[in-house]
Amino acid sequence: MNQFFGNLLLAPTFCFGVTSVVSFSAITGSIPANAESANSSVGIGFAIAQSNLEVSLESDSMAQITSVSQLSDVQPSDWAFQALQSLVERYGIIVGYEDGTFRGDRAMTRYEFAAGLNAALNRINELITSGNRNLVSQEDWETLRKLQTEFATELNALRGRIDTLEVRTQQLEANRFSPTTKLEGEVIFAISDVFGNEVGDRNNTVFQQRARLYFETSFTGKDRLRTRLDFGNFERFDLPTYEGRLAFASNTDGVVELGDLEYRFPIGERLTVFLEANNAGLHDFTNVINPYFRSSGSGAISRFGRRNPIYRIPNANAGLGARLKLSDAVRFDFGYLAGEADNPTSGRGLFNGDYGAIGQLTFNPSDRFALGLTYIHSYASAGEGLDTGTGSTAARLNQLGPQEIERPVVANSYGIQANYRVTDNIAIGGWVGYTAARAIGFGDAQIWNYALTIAFPDLAKEGNLGGIIIGMEPKLTNTSSGLRAIGQFEDPDTSLHIESFYRYQVTDNIAITPGIIWITNPNHNNNNDDFVIGTIRTTFEF
Template identity: 45%
Template sequence: MSNLLWKALVVSPAVLGATLLVSATAIAAPSTTKEVSTTEAPAVTEFGLSSEVLAQATPAANDAKVIDQVNRYSEEGKENTSLSQVTSVSQFSDVQPTDWAFQALQSLVERYGCIAGYPNGTYRGNRALTRYEFAAGLNACLDRVNELIATATADLVTKQDLATLQRLQEEFSAELATLRGRVDSLEARTAELEANQFSTTTKLVGEAIFAVTDVFGDNTGDVNNTVFQDRVRLGLQTSFTGRDLLTTRLAAGNATPFDIRDTNDVTLPSAEGTQTFQIGSTGNNSVEIDRLTYEAPIGPAQVYLAAAGGRHSHYAAVNNPYFFDKTDGGNGALSAFSAESPIYRIGGGAGIALNIPFGQGGGILRPSSATIGYLANEADSPGAGEGVFNGNYAALGQLNFSLGDRIGLAATYVHAYNGEGSALYDSGLGLTNSAGAPVGVVGTQQANVLPNSASSNSYGLSAAFRPSEKLSVSGFVAYTDVIGSGAGDDFESWTYGAGVALADVGKRGNVLGVFAGAVPYSLNRTGFAGSGDVPYQIEGFYKYRVSDNVSITPGVIYLTSPNQNSDNDDAIIGTLRTTFTF
């Protein structure tokens, strides 16, 4: 075989040019052969290539590698990668008359026009050559010869060249067939993707939650019924650079929290027992944009911009593995309290945040980071006492530390301002109950209701410990000092909790979790009766992974001392949540 190829290369400049043409027109395929430069003299013979170079190789079976090499070659000279025909070899700035292949190139250009180069005036003939690339170049020249024959210019093609090309076709028939098959396959896949793709920069993701839920416990149980609720989110995730992310999310739902009653059968404006899929629900399945954010790196820092629906937990480390599902999704804990520390529920809306790494880390202490953010939930309104800086806002600062590979720590501070008639832990949603009283998404009314404008300072600690790959222990504690503008409006609130999660229980992807603690409460607050008891919540759930896209989560939420009053009957919420993701 090698003798035939040497003679062919000597006899026909068309064949030699085919090898040179590869660097500009070849579709690369993986090969285990050695490689050689096409514009530098070969080390073995005066005219030919080493037999080692053209030794038979086994092509890689992985199409992903083929695509990767195709992309890599197409990225060469990214500033102007399209190829164009040349009419003279002197047009190539990187081909000199002293190059060993100069005459062959010149002959190919003048006789067949079988050479293409980059518009920036380069030929790039010093790129490595494999047997499959040789075959690809040969195929390109065959196409050019066929074109000349079809256009009645066959007199330009000599019988000698045709005979040589025919022999090479036979010699490289396997490689040519392989390349053509791969090209056809890639073209078919590309055509299918182009025909069905949503966008070249945007991915559509979605989540649908079906939940059957009920509450039990004397007065509370009597006034509530078993309900079947839903929430659907469709998100458009767009990346312009591969490192940034623009999130546009549409949401609709009909889920509302249960009506918690006291011993006198009076509705409590409380957020106790609120479940994640009930947060931000429109209540009637009407569609709204509930998140519009953009995240991108700037130097070492990560920037977060929110135009609508911003949350502190979008950009700050929550340290609650398995219980937390970003933005109250349907794959973590059932309740808002168990999902994340309530300190992240103070404020929300539009704003900006930065996550800045610092420290080199050494020994057990790993590199750390600082997080700062500002969110305002009335940023879109130009009215008096509203806007970015004069309306409700919350500014967060957090230090994040990692100890080894298994411990995460965070210290959090939030300074907030809330106007009259609002709730403290409302995630910037401005929620009210059926009677028009402000309610949060977590905590009692004593810890939430702000009848007059008030500022607050909150301090929190959170930690997560993973002693093994399938066991996680996490917890938090937070304290808030509220300074109100009205008489008796000053108060303090506390919240704390801890949980244990076991992963892969019964099946890979399943999670068994138990979380318990005190929801945000304020003892002995002026103007609120029966506020001397701590309201505890205990939740247990088991997420069963049916498939990669479907999970079923049965769980129970147990509430003690609703409205911070042990005389009120305890409430038990039972839920069967099914989550579909796509």
Template identity: 45%
Template sequence: MAIFKRLYWSKTKKIVLSSSVILLSLESNVLAISVTELPLENSINSTSFLEKYNQHGSKKLENITFFTSSNLSDLRNISNLDKNSLAQLTNVHQLRDVNPGDWAYEALRSLVDRYGCIAGFPNQTYRGNQALRRYEFAAGLNSCLNQIERLIASSEAVAVEDIKTVKRLTQEFETELKQLDTRVNNLENRIAALEDNQFSTTTKLYGEVVLALAGVVTGKNLDGDDIPQITTFSDRVRLDLETSFTGHDFLYVELEAGNTPYRFDYFEGALGFESDTENDVYLAWLAYYFPIGERTEVTLQGVYGTFYDYTDTVTVLDGDGGSGALSYFATRNPIYNTTFGAGAGIRHEFNDVLEITGGYLASQETVSNPTPGNGLFNGDFATLAQLLIKPNDDLKFGLTYVHGYNSETFTGSTLVNFRSFTADNFDETASINSDAFGVEFSWAISVRFVLGGWGAYTKINVLDGQFEDGSLDVWNGAIIFAFPDLIKEGSMGGIVIGIEPKVTNSEGINFSDRPNTDRDTSFHLEAFYQLQLTDNIAITPGLIWLTAPDHDNDNDDVVIGVIRTTFSF
């Protein structure tokens, strides 16, 4: 069973399914109307369920009306039907090509005042003194036309002067009104097609397929033998079902299959999309997200949950192997990988600057085992607490603490993911606990350059077994250079320079066949370029260079070449 869990695509990926939604927002003296493309799910780097909820949740919906196919007849009352524009219409004074002094401007204002063509302002009046674009003006005129038609149809009195005014306005804006009608018809057709072909009224299906060519360009393994320079072709397939019962909650069911075997006898250089299930399909993730209030989300995880499913990992390269960094190490700070299993998490935003996250996970290997030393609370587990600080939209910091317990030192919660300190060097009955402290940051210096990185310290204590009361000090860190929209919009270049987990000190531990600490330092150097060919296809060539693998200068450097192709749908 592969241990490389997914990151929710919302952090990283561009979602390709979308629905046309028309928003009518009434805030203070502003009438905001636009047609835009809203994603059917959540957003990369890192857009989380909470962010999605805050964008489209109940807090924002207090003053918003959604127009869908059930009331498309009302679309003619909307002021701005340019689906490719996010510009907002406040009132007729904001049309660029029709100025407040123009007769048409004053005529439409008079009609609106008398017939309430566009409701929402006190006393049905307009305020401001800005000009309006002709399309926006035509949309307001169209709304008044509909209102007057309804009054005439119901035998209500309409002034002859107003009918003459409407006729004159209609003649002058004939072209814009025709184009407006065409846009409405196109929108109706698109919504109808979407409804006819939708997967489900409550469930959406997302998919990701990773196909990769990889091979070692040069290097030896830890036994000093040449690593066969054989190019391999591997895959990882994920199908996600996202279901919402209330419109604000989300149930995720993920199926995965893959065939990406490990290449070395040490952890360094592992690829982020490795999933060696021999292409057998298994349930790879089961989680339920729901809000409590306006700034709090709760996550319940049933199968192969991880901390990074609901915690901001503070890096733009976190695409969980399908996008962003190529290697497992370069994807995120290793302390987020402490364990995977079942549990719960909570995330709360105090304000736009401070956010706190807490979580508990019981190891998947023990959580469903009803024997002593196992289960949800008696077996292996890990807890997380993180404070996220966001001074502005371009800068954020994370302060992370993780505590874990493991009955066998081989598992990932030790944070010692290399050969020196695995179960081969301990009694099978040995148990440990670990305390990890991490600092992460990401700074978007410009729209095309992001500087980031992390550092982490882990204290591991041996509780019993061969080295009872012994301890290890482990460090790791990385610096990240990311280049969004490099060469082509949607693409990204990345460079990562780091040190994978390294034991710098040990007490009470004395191995007979090797040093008790890592005597040298291995550097992880990674460079890649993710070329976004289309919204659904990306190709990412890259190189991973490991100096002194296993933190041992006696080991030859290893260079790994990778070409990853990702299909998303």
């Protein structure tokens, strides 16, 4: 190496995101007599990993080389060929780009030179430590000493940056929850009240909360195991109907419960498989086409406003499904959930009890428009009915006369959901849901619901969201004579659900959402006085 360091007149050729050959006369005070000669002009190659410095250069990946012949843009006729060859073979401090190039004709900074010099010093120290001191000549040492003096400021700055990065890395490793698992959380505090002639006196202002912890684990980088823990103390308002129920209302009776337990993994490029073990819903298999309002913590303040109620129909929570990508714009999702999949002695198990099966075609021709066509088939045992947690009492079909004559309910439900982002700050969407139900032994019934949604993302500030929802929660619209004979009549009138909210994003992790829900003719009966639910939801995410 003395033939290179001892006659150093040109600055090194770096492979550090950028590469270069530059004049070194400012350092040595001399200029080579013949810059084309490898014997009288010397190129020094240094390498240092880009991740060790907070320097933004190029993103090209580097690769260690064992022979200069691996560099496609370095030829034996090049003036620095012998210098590079010696550095590769003797010191191993040359790297190239992934495409097999060296790119030795680019400019560099003094900091980049210092980075390369630091790498060379480290390598020589390694040789000395390992007992190979003879490989380093006295001339090399003299040249390096001069360079260290000239670049003392840059070397100190470089080492300071490396020390800082090492400290940060140690802190990250010390505070990392797990190498495979990410911990996330959401906490909601809500102050709520209900106002109305009939219900106002029966209800008081409440302060309630819900907390969720998510453990997101990946074993391959493409799969996901989700485990969620829930705690909530929400008590429902005393109302004559399920209409207006808050989206984030959850009551775990003072204990922490296991919520979602799901594992999803891809098979090839087009198929994703889902295994749902607890607290699942048919919506977990597909896209509900309501991007701005579907989250209970940051979307609509009502349960109805989050998605078409038909997704909530089956009294089932464990099973499996898949998403199949038919093209870039079309996807087919399907799934099956059972109500007592884990119980081998009840006579039910995975296939003999309550269940729900879904199939949905989703069309997404652009990032502004999405359309979903949904079919759901469900079976509910006697007394369970079609409880979606929304809509009128009659639409639930779970009180079919006296308990001793209750019958299972089989249903076929159909939904159309759409959303169109008109501009970056306005999106219009909505859905229509229809259920054809049959109470076995009694007769048939029809249930309808619909909604129009208008979203105003980034309203007044990036991250904010304004929302308006107008619709009809599930309504029993028609019953056969057999159902009427046991007192199950259709809802007499129409109730409207009118909702408005504004989410203000205080920080990336804190949002405050005041909102109101107005229910006209509650329980689809104009004999009932309207009521209004007001809430202020504060959401913390971490």
